[in-house]
Amino acid sequence: MRFKKANRPLERDFYLRDAVSVGRELLGKRLVHRSAAGETDGIIVETEAYTGRDDAACHSYRREKATGKHRTDIMFGPGGFAYVYLIYGMYDCFNVVVNETDRPEAVLIRAIRPLVGIELMGRRRGISDAPKKLCSGPGKLCIAMGITREHYGQDLCGSELFLTEGEKIASSAVSATPRINVDYAGEAASYPYRFVIRDSPYLSTKKFLEE
DNA sequence: CTCACGATTAGA
C-alpha cells in the first residue's frame, strides 16, 4: 500500500464543503509536498476562506463560469484541487479549491509550522536561521515547499501534493479575524474569515482582533 | 491595444 493509514491524503468529500468550514478545519492538518528535491511538510497554522461569487475579496467575485481563459477557472470545478496564482508579480500563493462544481470557493494557506525537510526549506528560502520564519506567509511557504504555478490544477487527492491528518486543534485554540490585505473589498474586508492557531509563533502576522 | 494594481515580502 502506498500510504500508511494515518498518512493518506484527505478524501474528496473533505473538500466538497463551504470555504469557512474547510478553512477552519484545515488548521492542524499537514501539508505534504513530495518533490524531486525531497519531501517537505508541515502543520497548517493559518488559513483564509474565500467564499465565491458574493465575496468581494474573492478572485471569483461576480464571475459566472469557467471560460478556459481565466486563472480562476479551476475554482469552478469540484474541491480538492490546487489554485496557485502569482501575486504582486513576484510570489505564488497556494489555495485549496473547495465546495461542489460551480461553487467557486477556495482556502488560502497562509502559514505552516515546518515539520519535515526544514533544511531543504531553508535552502529554497536562502536563510539558515529559525524555522519560525520559513513558512510564515503565503509567498514564503510556497517558496519553502517548492509550490509554484506549475501545480495549478493539481489533484490534492494524489500522492505528490496533498493534505493529511495532523493534530487535533481545540476550538478554544482557534481565533477568527478579518483577512489580511483585502482593504479593496469594502464590507467584505471585515468578515472574520481568517483562521489562526492562537499564539502560534509561526503565523504570518501578529494581528488578532475578535475571538 | 493600454494601464492601474494586487489574497506579498524584504529591507531602509
Place this chain on the structure above:
DNA sequence: CTAATCGTGAGA
C-alpha cells in the same frame, strides 16, 4: 515606510 515586478482584467 517603500521598491520590486508582471499577470490580470477592465476599458478604449
